[in-house]
Amino acid sequence: MSSHLPIRATIREDLAAAMERDPAATSRWVVLLTSAGLHAIWLHRVAHRWWMRPGWRWPARLLAYVSRSVTGIEIHPGAHIGRRFFIDHGMGVVIGETAIVGDDVMLFHGVTLGGTSGQRVKRHPTLGDKVMVGAGAKILGDIHVGSNVKVGANSVVVKDVPTGAVATGIPALYRFPQLEVGGPSAEDLMYADPAIFI
Secondary structure, three states: OOOOOOHHHHHHHHHHHHHHHOOOOOOHHHHHHHOHHHHHHHHHHHHHHHHOOOOOHHHHHHHHHHHHHHHOOEEOOOOEEOOOOEEEOOOOOEEOOOOEEOOOOEEEOOOEEEOOOOOOOOOOOEEOOOOEEOOOOEEEOOOEEOOOOEEOOOOEEOOOEOOOOEEEOOOOEEEOOOOOOOOOOOOOOOOOOHHHHO
16 A cells, blocks of 8 residues: 555545546546545545544544444544545445555445454455446455456455455456457556456
């Protein structure tokens, strides 16, 4: 995961990521003013910085609560989120305290990065870079989802997924996409709908 950027640079990056990945985004101003996913991640970035300061955990939790109330997206301030993170639509996304999310990750509404343990341990998933998680998918437990992975809508992932795979189903099974010679490359399909690989 990359290091912190100055706030203005981070805002520009997040905004550019939203414009690139959301086909409904026609204007930076509209996205800036109306994208709940962007507002949630910006409030999270502030809450996370507070969370990392001694004695600032309760204000961080309070800010996370306000963010959830306004955006419908719950991100625990302890979660580590990478650069250019984008949540499309957003409503119902839950990201737990010990989750780690890489760079260039995209989630759709209803996604849960949840825990399976009541112990105070690493209990939420780790996502690599350039992961896309479809609407309603649940990724549960201290598992690792490799980079360039796609998780299908409404899938339930409870085991590690290797880099480059597509995971679909309940419980999710993974396989590697078979790319046609002369067809789109894996890079071209980075944010493609995982359903096309089924």
